[in-house]
Amino acid sequence: MPFWDGRAANAADIRLYVPGAGWRAAVSMEGDTDDAPVPGSANAVGSVLLNILNATNLVVLTGTGSSFGVSNPQGRPTPAGMWDVWVAVRAAAGDAVFDAIVASFGAERVSENIEKLLTLCKLYLELHDGETSEPVLSMQAFVETAEQAILARVDFIDRESGLDAHDALIRKIGRRGVRKPRAKLFTTNYDLCFEEVARRSRFTLIDGFSHNLDQTYDRTHFDLDIVRREGHRENPDYVANVLQFYKLHGSIDWRRVEGDILRTRAQVGKPVLIYPRSSKYQESFDAPYLDMLSAFQAALREPDTALLISGFGFNDDHISSPIMSAIESNMSLRLAICDLAFIPDEQLVLGAHDLAGKAELPNRFLTRFRRLADSGDARVHLMNGRFQDLAAAMPDLIGETDRERHVQRMRAIQQGAAGPA
Structure with a gap:
């Protein structure tokens, strides 16, 4: 049985790559009777993630792997690979x-x-x-x-879907101080995981669409922000829990109608998404994908930027190549990758404190990142684990806000009122 089957999300399942030693377990290992315990990597993982979250500019990239953290009731479609x-x-x-x-x-x-x-x-x-x-x-x-x-x-999300990992991630990156630029969340997924969890948690996603009755895409909407204006204050008060959200390959609820791109579940016009085929690279240079990709490339070239990647397999060259280019040209860019591609299941089952991992990684980008880490590049951090493990391991910069507690109380009251008398 594969190591990960049926395993609940657990930060302790993340292994950190330590050059010269291998993939180190999170928990400490007891030494011999006269030796001190061999330290695990949990503290180092926490330090890496805290450093990522505290960067001036935070960029998060997810792919198909993040959707496997979703749980649906029996009889409902499962996440699709x-x-x-x-x-x-x-x-x-x-x-x-x-x-x-x-x-x-x-x-x-x-x-x-x-x-x-x-x-x-x-x-x-x-x-x-x-x-x-x-x-x-x-x-x-x-x-x-x-x-x-x-x-x-890929339309498998509804109000009953379990989205604990997505909820944890969006809360932890969305609670950064409002004095910093908004965190930017990019995904190659078509599904509505992040939109649904933002709705439940009352987070606001700035995603390029207007707030009119027919929500219409316009690239200039990414330049907008949400502030609270009060008559007795001269300066705007930036609202908390706001993210910029980019869907690099489109979405199941985007439709092209008479030259406009609308967000709707109605079966009108044509779907706006990039289907899985090698022409993805060429198609990404059409609107609105070019807007999203340009924003991604620009974000990676900002000073003091941290890029956190999970669930993305680096199989899309039009996304992977800009990441490598930014690593080469932006000395202040920090990169943290959490993925299952580094260690085979048969090694994980052994449970050794340090594991060798795969001698040959699935693609050239992951190979180059590991070589950078081996060469002593302190900007590159590699972790073996799932999206849901990463979400559990990420520290909370700010505790639960009064507004979030209020939303949870109101939801509990409303659900109780809707139940049987």
């Missing part, structure tokens, strides 16, 4: 149609990877652009079916 999307597309297209499309490219070439399959479909349609033959029309129909299936499969 790439294999889940593959299964959903097969079910929507039908086995015969799906197998025929895969066979047309070669099963070994596709290797049960939905991103490779959609990439090949896209290339085929570009090569046969303008043709109306039966194979071309069939391919177009399959791509449309696949995109609709993906959109439906």
Whole structure:
């Protein structure tokens, strides 16, 4: 059984990479009878995260891995990984149609990877652009079916979803002092995890959309902030619990209607999101994705900036390359990565105090970050753990506010009033 299956969120499951020693456990290890205990990495992890949160400019990046921290009631869809999307597309297209499309490219070439399959479909349609033959029309129909299936499969959030990890993260990064620039939260996910948890906790997300009846996207809205204006005060009072929020690949509730991008769950216009295929890089240079990506690149070049990454696999070059470029050019940039990619399960099961980890990491970016850490670059910190473990490990800069306690009391009263008499 894999090490992580059924494991609750626990800061003690995070291992910190210590150059020359390996991946160190959080808890201390008892020494021999005459030796002092071998210290764990929990204090060092806490220090790293505290330093990240106290940076002048805080940037957080999450990906698909963060969604696996969600729990849904039985019978509701679970968070979707790439294999889940593959299964959903097969079910929507039908086995015969799906197998025929895969066979047309070669099963070994596709290797049960939905991103490779959609990439090949896209290339085929570009090569046969303008043709109306039966194979071309069939391919177009399959791509449309696949995109609709993906959109439906990643729509798994509702009012009953368990979002404890997202709630912890958004509270801890949103409670920074209002004198500092707003924390910037970037995600490649299409789902509504952060939007739902912000609604529950009464946090405000500045996400580029207006506050009109038809919420409309405009890049200038990212330059706005929320303040409290009172007649007897000359200076504005910046409201707490506000974040800037960027969805780099779009969202399931964004629709393009007559040239505008609206936030709506109505089935109008066309969805605004980047589907999993190799053309993600080119598509990211269209609006609104270019606005989001430009904001990400600009944020990484600000002085005294900290970048915290969890649940992002560094498989998107249009996002990973700017991070590496910023590490090379911005000497004040601090980087902390928490991911499951560093240590195989079979090592974790052994439970040794220091583990060697994987000799070869999944991609070149993680390899380069580890080399930087090995070379003594004190700006780079690597941790092995899940998104929910990281959220549990992050320190609270400020305790629960009066407003947050008031919201919780009011919600408890309302839920009690709505229950059985």
